[in-house]
Amino acid sequence: VILETRDALDGQLTPDSRSADAGSVNLNVVHPLTGPVYVNGAEPGDLLEVKILEVEPASWGFTCQIPGFGFLRDVFSEPFLVRWRIADGFADSPDLPRVRIKGAPFPGTIGLAPSRGLMETIGKREKELLDRGGFVLPPEPADAIPGGAIGGEALRTVPPRETAGNVDIKQLCAGTTMLIPVYAQGALFSVGDAHFAQGDGEICGTAIEMQSVFHAQFFVRKGEASRRGQNDVAYYRDTYVQAPEIAVPRRFYATTGTSIEKGGLNQSENATLAARNAMLNMIDHLTERGYSRQQAYAICSVAVDLKISELVDVPNFVVSAVLPLDIFV
Template identity: 35%
Template structure:
């Protein structure tokens, strides 16, 4: 590890954002904290869970985050600088199609659950009829408490971060978050072993993973939104064998995204023998949605990049 001075155990979790939650730890800027996390189901799913367990998931208890942490001297108008130091994967995770959730929820109404048992040393994980997904862990939910009082759902991301599901927030990245309340009240969780840009089925490889972060304050940054800096390439774990790419072209970006993903599901089913639901879930953990063109009025191009290394 990195000689961290603080550990927050996984019994210190909360559901939803609320600036009235009492901090479980106070730190000075520049300190290092080791967070234990609980998977996105908040422990409702385990290594032996079935589709029936997923179908009765209590959505009031999804995306638990560990915290909150009060950072001395952090004030509204400052930014919280999070240096992401390391992740310690657990070796187990799940991907699920949760009824009513996900980009193609209307096309996939039934619960489906896939278990991943992977090498914590980050060898590729196995999937279904022969997919191997290179792993790169990150925290899907990372943020600070909003100024607006009361309890806020943790599912949507917001200007102070939260459930951003940005797969590029991996070890080595620096993340800057706008602060809206004294002490910032920072929390982290929803750790993933791998995800594609878009997380199209609504889940990644949801996996309990310990996180080590250095937390600092940048005075007077006045950020409107989160921003981050990566130390190097962001897709080299997927790039090695190139990509299959489908597109969705039309006047609406959301419809374009749905079309591009639907086209990829069709390709995977036809060429590699996946069932549609398996292809959809596999896309969520490894394939990247991109806006390729957004200026040629009135139609925009959304592309969906599926890494061929997964199918080799």
């Protein structure tokens, strides 16, 4: 199959947009997806094998910081926009001087539809989480496609779930094969939200967002999800995601974070706090290289990889933030 995809914000930002425009985007349109594609022979209990053949990038992309959204949304409350030129396998931007990002395009959102029963189960558990004070986006019919009664009960595309969805896994580029459990007749495959490049974590909430042309092959593994008891997506590949010196940078600078608040309070086994501290330390480092804090936040989102370094040395977990130095020119 070959599918054209729109960017995550459905064209609200253009090469002529400015940072202020990122503060007025309509998040109800996230994410416009191409699909659903009915896969003949796919039934609940099967695995859909999705072999990603190619993700053709557009000629431009963007990274934006939207107030109230992103991993460090309490720290970064102002809108910010980076407009990228994409050509010859790299992205650069006048908004981030001296930075050149090697691309490995992939779909940020890719997956299948849930069954009616699974949709109701997900809706119930997310409503319970919302009632407990969790950050959940409930169903919203405004700007939904389709809208009306369906939009009023349908699931939002922001969180990934059992059928994949907005997983934002940068290794899902050309050459990777996904194994997704089928819950609905025909699988009902959809894709969109393409990224030219992304750091593991996508911490500001966006990567290098773009339109794309997505190429894939589908194969149905009959009964395999039921036989394996597989309820979540898996993926594999037999070659490097990128050249080894890019996938595992030969030159890097890394910061770390632990489960200790800046004020000194020790949390117990808190990986989120450790990741937050690692990224705040990386942002401090990037400001020493001459970037503003918002520029640094954007660099972290598109190029810095968060890695769990240890989860056993209680009470403190360690997360590392790894910055490849070859992005600087």
